[in-house]
Amino acid sequence: MRPGGSSADGQGSRGDGPGSVTIAYIAESAGVSVPTVSKVLNRRSGVAEGTRARVEELISRYGYRKPPGTRSNVVELVFRELESMWAVEIIRGVERVARRNRVGVVVSEFGLHDSAVMSMDDTVGRRPQCVLSVAQLSEAERAQLTARNIPFVVFDPIDELPDDVPFVGATNWRGGRAAVRHLVGLGHRRVAMISGPDHPFCRARVAGYSSALREAGVPADPGLLVRTLLTREDGCAAARDLLSRTERPTAIFTANDLQAIGVYQAARELGLSIPGDLSVVGFDDLPVVAWMDPPLTTVHQPLAEMAIAATELALAIGRGEEVPQSGLDIATSLVVRESTAPPAD
């Protein structure tokens, strides 16, 4: 249809003018997929050396450059669900970097079901500088972004990701270890943990709990490790069960602050005082936990710093810069408030 193009639909077109080729044309010429060419362009791993060399030769021969001006002046920040109380912290961090770079931040809530597909189409259609996805990014979504040459970073991933997917997370293992070191340091020996579903970040927090007990020579009691959902209600139910036992724990470490709020409720119901009868440590440091009665000792997740790092990483990848690492975990820190004290006995 278009003079000079090798196909009508643009997929195999050499582009709009002399010296300009599309990424699809390079892929076709090299006999590889579009995502593979994109990986080579973005200096990402996961491409065999021979393939990489062939693609680079073609890129150089055709003088391929990322098309200028094809990206709009926004970054896309994608949430599955905006419910979470930490969304604002994340938005603020992204916003701070975006403002410095004079780009806008489009915030989307994808939902967990069918609408996600349509939402990703809309996101891609807005041609953002980059995409930051909170917690998740499916293989199909990653392929869609790679095919359009839109760089992405997964923020605080909840699932296992391939090694070449850039991410920014928190030091969950260190955080769990710091929480339980604090408790055993106060003299606690019957330390329970209420954890969440079998996601890597929960596994890391549990591993930190186990490490700190081991370090302190406290024998692990598998009965004191409970797995449930990361909600206030489930934290409350798990604590009710733990605290009704004859040999009840003197301290509970929870995988997140919502569960810790549930532990407070269970303790109230059972007439146990915090920290007199029970020490509690949470994880997250939601803005509200400092106002609880007593204020909660918890592991601070540096959400704003994580968001800043994720945005800078994504923008750097988008500019084609060589980034020193494709993923990083930002340090958590223990915030000691008034919900922890030495055990009574």
Next chain:
Amino acid sequence: MRPGGSSADGQGSRGDGPGSVTIAYIAESAGVSVPTVSKVLNRRSGVAEGTRARVEELISRYGYRKPPGTRSNVVELVFRELESMWAVEIIRGVERVARRNRVGVVVSEFGLHDSAVMSMDDTVGRRPQCVLSVAQLSEAERAQLTARNIPFVVFDPIDELPDDVPFVGATNWRGGRAAVRHLVGLGHRRVAMISGPDHPFCRARVAGYSSALREAGVPADPGLLVRTLLTREDGCAAARDLLSRTERPTAIFTANDLQAIGVYQAARELGLSIPGDLSVVGFDDLPVVAWMDPPLTTVHQPLAEMAIAATELALAIGRGEEVPQSGLDIATSLVVRESTAPPAD
């Protein structure tokens, strides 16, 4: 410079082709300002009848149409500060309407100082469908948006606005009245109110408080009405003072939930139990107040509904639709939990 144009800088240009004029050209021809032409185009009030007729005649003569395709596919949601815990509710409401309309939501934090000017330039530069501004929009900012023909709605305005500025708020007076009706219904007579700075929404909540007392034949005691900041710390300090008096109030209504959280702290310090010794009613219904000990009775602000209404209003204005009203207050509702009970004496 450009053949056919009447000036070089575009300010007075008739536009890009026959039959197409700019809004600035119409303003110049009519001898009025650009904002005035925009008001006429958007069927807003505040234009003298003679002026309106002259501008409409010119619009009709030159066949002016809002330039197609000059707006990008986003709405801009502007916060002064993203700190507030209700930001997520607002974003979710805007997001829901935007998704249905297949437009993206750009979330910006303007800050309270100099950077606001630059931020508004960036916002305008993104050519959004419309702007939703949370709590504030200065006269200069409104003029800037009007000049670019970008419709805007002020969300939950904290300051007095001219009559022709579209807004969506909450029924603050009704909310305050419902809170205090509930307290006097329980038998309270010494009902204090901790209010905030002298903004219209605080004045309305105070007026609701006074109305409910008057209705119930409870004489107003000016000493029981305290004005302070809308923070937890100031709520706590005000409550400490109120509760240390010989004739202490048996109930406190606060202008927001943060102040109510402060009242809880003051009561704890003074060894007063809620609701045994003191009933407390807040305003906002932040997600956290249902988890407090005891769960807080409060006036629910329908933030998501307000955000939905504001987005729909702004998009309708943007489409040039005749909107039935330029502003509206969405109904608040009292959520009775466990912080209120009949007085002890």
